[in-house]
Amino acid sequence: MTVQAPVEQAPDELDPDTVRAAQRGDEVACRVLYRKHASRVHAFVVRLLGAAASESRAEELVQDTFLRVFRALPRFRLDGPASLSTWVFSIAYRVAVSELRRKRVTASVSRSRHIALVSDEQSDDIARQRELYRQLARALDALSPQQRAVFLLRDYHQQSYQEIATALDIESGTVRSRLHRARAAIRGALQEIDDDT
Amino acid sequence: MTHSDDDPIEEDVLDAYPVAGLNAALEDRIWECFERGRRRRQWLFRVAIATSVVGGLLAISIWASERLVGSRSAGQARVAEGSVNPGAKKTVTLAEQTVAVVDRSADIAWQTKGTQVLVTQRRGRVFYRVQPGTDFRVETPIGSVEALGTCFEVEVTDMSKQAKNIATAAVGAAIASGVWITVYEGRVRAEAEGVSQGDATVLEPGQTAVMEAGVSPRITETPNGDDQATRARLAEARRRLMLQADEIAGLEQQLSQRSEGDGAAEYEEANSKSRFEQEERDTVWASAQELDLEERLDQYMGVEDGVSTTECRDRCCHVELAIEDVGEYYDVFVDFKSDVGIGIGGYRDWSDLQDIHPRRSDDGLGHIYACSRRSGEVREGPDRGAERERMLLEARGAIESCRDQLESELMVTMYVTIDTNGAVSDIDTRAEPAGQPATHCVEQAVLTSARFEPAPEETWIPVRVSLSPGEGQQ
Numbered sequence A: 001m002t003v004q005a006p007v008e009q010a011p012d013e014l015d016p017d018t019v020r021a022a023q024r025g026d027e028v029a030c031r032v033l034y035r036k037h038a039s040r041v042h043a044f045v046v047r048l049l050g051a052a053a054s055e056s057r058a059e060e061l062v063q064d065t066f067l068r069v070f071r072a073l074p075r076f077r078l079d080g081p082a083s084l085s086t087w088v089f090s091i092a093y094r095v096a097v098s099e100l101r102r103k104r105v106t107a108s109v110s111r112s113r114h115i116a117l118v119s120d121e122q123s124d125d126i127a128r129q130r131e132l133y134r135q136l137a138r139a140l141d142a143l144s145p146q147q148r149a150v151f152l153l154r155d156y157h158q159q160s161y162q163e164i165a166t167a168l169d170i171e172s173g174t175v176r177s178r179l180h181r182a183r184a185a186i187r188g189a190l191q192e193i194d195d196d197t
Numbered sequence B: 001m002t003h004s005d006d007d008p009i010e011e012d013v014l015d016a017y018p019v020a021g022l023n024a025a026l027e028d029r030i031w032e033c034f035e036r037g038r039r040r041r042q043w044l045f046r047v048a049i050a051t052s053v054v055g056g057l058l059a060i061s062i063w064a065s066e067r068l069v070g071s072r073s074a075g076q077a078r079v080a081e082g083s084v085n086p087g088a089k090k091t092v093t094l095a096e097q098t099v100a101v102v103d104r105s106a107d108i109a110w111q112t113k114g115t116q117v118l119v120t121q122r123r124g125r126v127f128y129r130v131q132p133g134t135d136f137r138v139e140t141p142i143g144s145v146e147a148l149g150t151c152f153e154v155e156v157t158d159m160s161k162q163a164k165n166i167a168t169a170a171v172g173a174a175i176a177s178g179v180w181i182t183v184y185e186g187r188v189r190a191e192a193e194g195v196s197q198g199d200a201t202v203l204e205p206g207q208t209a210v211m212e213a214g215v216s217p218r219i220t221e222t223p224n225g226d227d228q229a230t231r232a233r234l235a236e237a238r239r240r241l242m243l244q245a246d247e248i249a250g251l252e253q254q255l256s257q258r259s260e261g262d263g264a265a266e267y268e269e270a271n272s273k274s275r276f277e278q279e280e281r282d283t284v285w286a287s288a289q290e291l292d293l294e295e296r297l298d299q300y301m302g303v304e305d306g307v308s309t310t311e312c313r314d315r316c317c318h319v320e321l322a323i324e325d326v327g328e329y330y331d332v333f334v335d336f337k338s339d340v341g342i343g344i345g346g347y348r349d350w351s352d353l354q355d356i357h358p359r360r361s362d363d364g365l366g367h368i369y370a371c372s373r374r375s376g377e378v379r380e381g382p383d384r385g386a387e388r389e390r391m392l393l394e395a396r397g398a399i400e401s402c403r404d405q406l407e408s409e410l411m412v413t414m415y416v417t418i419d420t421n422g423a424v425s426d427i428d429t430r431a432e433p434a435g436q437p438a439t440h441c442v443e444q445a446v447l448t449s450a451r452f453e454p455a456p457e458e459t460w461i462p463v464r465v466s467l468s469p470g471e472g473q474q
Helices: A016-023 A027-052 A055-075 A084-102 A112-118 A124-142 A145-156 A161-168 A172-196 B026-054 B057-067 B159-169 B225-260 B263-269 B272-278 B283-301 B326-337 B384-405 B437-448
Strands: B079-084 B090-095 B098-102 B107-113 B116-129 B135-139 B143-147 B151-156 B179-185 B188-192 B201-203 B208-211 B218-221 B308-312 B316-321 B350-356 B366-372 B410-418 B424-432 B459-467
Touching: A016 A027, A016 A055, A027 A055, A027 A084, A027 A124, A027 A145, A027 B026, A055 A084, A055 B026, A055 B283, A084 A145, A084 A161, A124 A172, A145 A161, A145 A172, A161 A172, B026 B283, B090 B107, B090 B116, B098 B107, B143 B151, B143 B179, B179 B188, B188 B208, B201 B208, B201 B218, B272 B316, B272 B350, B272 B366, B283 B308, B283 B316, B283 B326, B283 B384, B316 B326, B326 B366, B326 B459, B384 B437, B384 B459, B410 B437, B424 B437, B437 B459
Parallel strands: B116 B135
Antiparallel strands: B079 B107, B090 B098, B098 B116, B107 B116, B116 B151, B135 B143, B143 B188, B151 B179, B179 B208, B188 B201, B208 B218, B308 B316, B316 B366, B350 B366, B410 B424, B410 B459
8 A cells, every 4th residue: 555645736737738638538638637636636535524434435436526527627618717626626525525415424444544554663653643643533524524625625735715715616715714713623633632742 | 822824734743644545446447437428428419410410310220220139240131029928018119119018918929020020919908109111010819900100009809808898999789809909190901810801991090990800890980180189199198107007016016025025035126215225336337327317417407516415326326305395396306207317217227216205204305216227238318308408498489479478477387208209299288377378388389399309218308487477487
């Protein structure tokens, strides 16, 4: 199992020629588009679903997202208000939120799949890392999906306020207020670790 | 300590929540799934173009090539045969655009070679719709019936059914055994065995004849023109009724077997909800269906993202609708089960549907469970949802002009039945309030714009138009 960088770098946008080729259904261009965005979409979906996501289910939602992306791609406007990555995130967000509404997703495959990546040695650092993860995941799960999405897009995916507003179809001011509340909740949860230690 | 909006959570904290790498095989899986859907859409596009250019001939030939069973290599006459035994009432395709609706008591066997179809009907009632140009013949124990047109019914009676038949046909004399023939469209020639060839009887639309051994077929009813139209509608209504009776019988059978069944047998016969709950997810199929259903709900039924939630598994899907208004929910449900949605029993391959109305569900949401046959057959055809949109768009001007006849706010609901050739075969119109002249005007406006592609099965769509004295809305 490989681990990708936790903070995904915002990719350069695809060049317009590749996007246009993908819009015409060109396989190579579509695959380039997928490779450019897939890991970011996957990370976004996994964290947005939190405890509700099994690994296989998250994968299915990534599949749903890209099927929608490919089908709707001819309608995407290169000169429109959203960049391609913002537009892809907006679709991933709708797919994930729809999944959360199902309320039928089994509560989770153990998080040990993440922890196992760093549990080869028993050390204080690892123990703290594990506790950090547990608190962070719990704090994220306690947020509303909307707050969580804003936080993930801003802090993990470095989207601008305007891009987030476009992706989630909300006002820029709402992005700020949700982000503020999300960060406060997360910092509050992390403070508990410091207090305990 | 305070933090501004631009003060992100520290990177080492974010690092504590890594995400595993994505399965490399997913890329190919997605592309395969997308390509499959794209081929279907391209097929639809080709049909639309072909139909507009050559009057539908090419479209029909595409279906023909897909639907004929037992075909040989190209260039050879296609040969197929089959039979339906008593107790299995259903609709069977005998050749291109040629179907038989076989009553439960009936017993038929057929052989198709190229455009020749020979049916042996030993007993019971069968309704036939024959593609013009087909050399179509029904052999009965008493004589033969040859189609010269399109649409007729043959009933082989026996002693036990005598009283009923006599009552139905209002014939005074008792008949020991015979064949009843009713023609709805086109013409048929009936010829009893043991009668010289010149004594065959040709029946016109609306006529009913009885054929007895050794006697020329005798016409018992020749209705006037109005009656003919009524009879044609009656034939379609009867056909639909038979299909519904099939569905009811199937559901009753499911229920009775479910109460007796166990284990795997019980699973097979369980209702859609139970089946859905027991299924594992087949990702490729389920994702494609979810996408399709959600798009149809959004595009054709006005159910926006967030109002509906769709989950499919192996053969069944569950749609959850957050619609509180009872009337609105009902409209969506009717659309959903029509060919605008999944087309229960139709060519879109869905066979079973169960709904739990918001008022009957614990969570106040509407729940629809539907199961697909997943027969593996290629079932492709026109998109009735898109065609309805187009029809309403084209009819808008004509509907607007109906406002002159409006007495008060009017709601018109039409259930439009479309035959396999794409022609409107029936329209059942309900208006609230009833009796306004504008209702007929709206009906005509819609019908004038009705243009549908041929489909492998009969289809139906609901069409709703509301008109108020101030403004119009569809």
